[in-house]
Amino acid sequence: MATAVRLDELTRLSVEELSGIGPARARALNALGVETIYDLVTYFPRRYIDRSRQVSIGEAVPGEQVLLVGRVVDARRIPTRGGRVIVEAQLVDASGKITLTFFGQPYRAKQLASIAGEVAVFGRVELFRRRRQMTNPLVDPIGDKTGAIVPLYSLREAAGLNSSDIARAVAQVFSTYSDFVDVLPPSLRDHLGMYDVYQALWQLHFPSNEQARQIARRRVAFDELFLLQVKLAQLRAEREALAVATVHDTHPFGAGEARLVEDFLSRLPFAPTTGQLTAVGEIAADMASEKAMHRLLQGDVGSGKTLVSVLAMLFAVQSGHQAVLVAPTEVLADQHFRSISALLAETKTPDSSTGRLFEGLPRPVTIDILTGSTPAARRRKLLAELADGYLDIVVGTHALFNDELSFASLGLVVVDEQHRFGVEQRSALTDRVTLQQGSSPDTLVMTATPIPRTAAMTVYGDLDVSVIEGLPPGRRSIETRWARTPAEATAAFELLRQQVGQGRQGYVVCPVVEESTKLQVRAVTDEYERLNNAELAGLRLGLVHGRMNSKAKEEVMAAFRSREIDVLVATTVIEVGVDVANATVMIIEDADRFGIAQLHQLRGRVGRGAEQSYCYLLSEAETAVAEARLGALVATEDGFALAEVDLELRGEGTVLGGRQAGRTDLKVASLSRDRELVLEARQHARAIIALDRSLAKHPRLRAMILALFGEDEADFLLRS
Numbered sequence: 001m002a003t004a005v006r007l008d009e010l011t012r013l014s015v016e017e018l019s020g021i022g023p024a025r026a027r028a029l030n031a032l033g034v035e036t037i038y039d040l041v042t043y044f045p046r047r048y049i050d051r052s053r054q055v056s057i058g059e060a061v062p063g064e065q066v067l068l069v070g071r072v073v074d075a076r077r078i079p080t081r082g083g084r085v086i087v088e089a090q091l092v093d094a095s096g097k098i099t100l101t102f103f104g105q106p107y108r109a110k111q112l113a114s115i116a117g118e119v120a121v122f123g124r125v126e127l128f129r130r131r132r133q134m135t136n137p138l139v140d141p142i143g144d145k146t147g148a149i150v151p152l153y154s155l156r157e158a159a160g161l162n163s164s165d166i167a168r169a170v171a172q173v174f175s176t177y178s179d180f181v182d183v184l185p186p187s188l189r190d191h192l193g194m195y196d197v198y199q200a201l202w203q204l205h206f207p208s209n210e211q212a213r214q215i216a217r218r219r220v221a222f223d224e225l226f227l228l229q230v231k232l233a234q235l236r237a238e239r240e241a242l243a244v245a246t247v248h249d250t251h252p253f254g255a256g257e258a259r260l261v262e263d264f265l266s267r268l269p270f271a272p273t274t275g276q277l278t279a280v281g282e283i284a285a286d287m288a289s290e291k292a293m294h295r296l297l298q299g300d301v302g303s304g305k306t307l308v309s310v311l312a313m314l315f316a317v318q319s320g321h322q323a324v325l326v327a328p329t330e331v332l333a334d335q336h337f338r339s340i341s342a343l344l345a346e347t348k349t350p351d352s353s354t355g356r357l358f359e360g361l362p363r364p365v366t367i368d369i370l371t372g373s374t375p376a377a378r379r380r381k382l383l384a385e386l387a388d389g390y391l392d393i394v395v396g397t398h399a400l401f402n403d404e405l406s407f408a409s410l411g412l413v414v415v416d417e418q419h420r421f422g423v424e425q426r427s428a429l430t431d432r433v434t435l436q437q438g439s440s441p442d443t444l445v446m447t448a449t450p451i452p453r454t455a456a457m458t459v460y461g462d463l464d465v466s467v468i469e470g471l472p473p474g475r476r477s478i479e480t481r482w483a484r485t486p487a488e489a490t491a492a493f494e495l496l497r498q499q500v501g502q503g504r505q506g507y508v509v510c511p512v513v514e515e516s517t518k519l520q521v522r523a524v525t526d527e528y529e530r531l532n533n534a535e536l537a538g539l540r541l542g543l544v545h546g547r548m549n550s551k552a553k554e555e556v557m558a559a560f561r562s563r564e565i566d567v568l569v570a571t572t573v574i575e576v577g578v579d580v581a582n583a584t585v586m587i588i589e590d591a592d593r594f595g596i597a598q599l600h601q602l603r604g605r606v607g608r609g610a611e612q613s614y615c616y617l618l619s620e621a622e623t624a625v626a627e628a629r630l631g632a633l634v635a636t637e638d639g640f641a642l643a644e645v646d647l648e649l650r651g652e653g654t655v656l657g658g659r660q661a662g663r664t665d666l667k668v669a670s671l672s673r674d675r676e677l678v679l680e681a682r683q684h685a686r687a688i689i690a691l692d693r694s695l696a697k698h699p700r701l702r703a704m705i706l707a708l709f710g711e712d713e714a715d716f717l718l719r720s
């Protein structure tokens with residue numbers, strides 16, 4: 001007898017429990033990632049064939065996909081000259097007749113001739129030699145599939161399975177159980193007014209019509225987002241409850257008496273923007289509290305994230321703690337080290353007799369850099385200085401995650417994210433430090449390129465988010481052009497020559513072939529040679545690519561910064577963080593081969609000074625994708641707007657990038673289409689967790705969260 005079942009129970013039942021699924025079928029399903037019955041009912045159709053539009057044969061209009069019901073007459077084989085067989089038949093009803101034509105299906109002649117009664121025929125109506133016909137239509141006996149919307153499943157690796165096998169297995173689950181126990185609290189379900197979960201899942205596999213499918217999709221999408229948000233809210237709440245964090249003196253952004261930040265700000269050659277101050281205020285509030293900060297700092301390219309992160313680090317330093325900044329590459333680490341040192345040096349106290357950088361401290365703020373290529377002797381010295389507390393700030397690469405590092409008192413970890421770090425790596429650092437010192441350092445994650453709000457809430461849903469609104473004053477818009485013809489490309493290089501003539505500098509970026517480092521180096525080296533002899537002959541060119549060792553790279557960058565090089569020919573190693581205000585021209589070759597975010601980042605390397613800057617996108621591609629991407633770049637400089645376009649064009653996977661894994665995959669929900677649903681799910685999830693962190697009062701929801709995310713999956717999502 002059919003009974004109700006909890007969905008979390010289905011996550012523990014293998015598909016082999018279903019009759020008709022033997023070891024071979026189970027293996028085929030496993031290849032699709034379907035192992036449990038829960039996996040099966042959430043293995044949704046890729047698309048559907050809508051056979052619900054039934055018309056009489058007389059009404060069948062060429063161009064439309066319709067379902068016809070009639071009798072087959074006059075089925076016969078027609079040999080062709082090439083020796084192939086065409087089968088032709090007529091389908092008739094009271095209103096008229098239509099020709100059915102089958103290619104490459106010789107067996108059809110006999111099969112069709114043997115059918116006595118009516119059949120259901122589904123296909124597209126065509127006009128051929130003035131006669132209406134259907135080519136290779138689907139022919140079924142009148143039965144349950146007639147007039148239905150039929151699911152088509154993705155079958156990639158499942159040899160030996162077809163869509164109807166999966167549909168049958170799914171239908172069997174529904175006939176085995178009369179209901180799935182809904183995990184949404186009843187109040188929420190009523191409020192949302194959607195299908196219950198059983199109906200919704202059924203309708204998503206076997207919709208009765210398009211409207212029903214959409215309502216079902218909304219409900220399933222909501223559940224998916226909601227369960228994830230509950231987990232994220234829970235992690236956030238647990239973390240807040242458990243970890244005791246360092247309490248920082250955040251004066252003048254909060255009560256306190258330390259003078260370092262105040263002093264620093266008073267000597268800063270520019271005033272922080274309102275957007276920067278707001279973000280710092282939010283960070284200060286977190287850092288002043290006993291709760292560990294887990295905050296994501298977002299801002300458009302050039303919005304001044306560095307200053308905000310420096311202020312956060314100085315909160316730690318003025319409170320007697322240390323701060324680290326971790327960057328994903330050596331070039332970036334170096335860049336950060338340089339700009340932070342410069343910011344600190346600008347505020348050096350004029351009283352050199354004391355040798356003090358800041359009056360608020362008994363000694364200068366000390367900063368150093370640690371990367372994989374730091375020589376052993378320097379590295380040893382640096383480790384000692386970190387351990388005894390001499391060093392206040394250390395910038396570096398993942399070398400900072402090394403177990404050998406120990407800190408006198410680490411108060412803040414800033415991670416310049418770019419999706420490149422393993423989450424485990426990062427949490428390993430904070431965990432280790434927390435164990436050592438008994439309190440957890442605060443964490444600030446920065447992203448180089450803006451990500452859409454819904455994506456941030458999903459991928460970084462366990463973090464609080466600060467957004468730096470606006471850009472520093474005086475920025476001029478970057479003239480962006482899409483050079484589609486060789487003549488326009490020539491004009492771009494001509495403008496670069498002119499700008500160099502006026503003392504400016506520029507970049508030429510070549511797309512790289514990631515898979516083959518050898519080819520990559522050759523391609524960019526060849527292009528460098530070519531430009532040297534052609535468009536850019538006579539200029540001082542530099543070459544930098546990812547395969548150069550960091551010393552060589554740094555030498556070229558230094559030469560560029562000191563204007564010994566006019567034009568830097570580069571791969572995307574310059575993508576993030578490079579900050580040379582005198583550079584005013586960015587030329588991107590084969591621009592259609594880059595993603596929107598990357599192009600926006602690259603463009604952000606110019607327009608950093610007071611001069612008018614230019615960005616040329618070279619591409620002769622005429623594809624819709626190129627049109628959409630490059631068109632968007634030309635149309636706007638707003639990184640958040642571009643991120644939304646990107647999300648729409650590329651879908652979730654790429655946006656979520658490396659941080660997304662396993663259970664956080666979204667099967668149904670779309671971060672671009674379901675924006676309000678994401679907000680709603682998050683709001684409800686947080687409301688529930690605020691009152692019932694352990695979900696003791698929501699046992700069914702609790703069981704489902706456990707079944708989906710497990711206990712230890714917490715480690716994956718927990719920290720950033």
Ligand SMILES: Nc1ncnc2c1ncn2[C@@H]1O[C@H](COP(=O)(O)OP(=O)(O)OP(=O)(O)O)[C@@H](O)[C@H]1O
Pocket residue numbers: 270271272273276299300301302303304305306307448472473576577578579604608
């Ligand atoms: N309030 C401000 N007023 C004027 N200039 C500022 C201000 N804040 C930052 N800047 C300058 O703006 C430039 C960009 O800042 P920063 O490098 O921090 O940007 P970012 O947000 O890290 O962007 P990107 O990701 O492009 O590197 C720097 O040269 C910095 O000195």
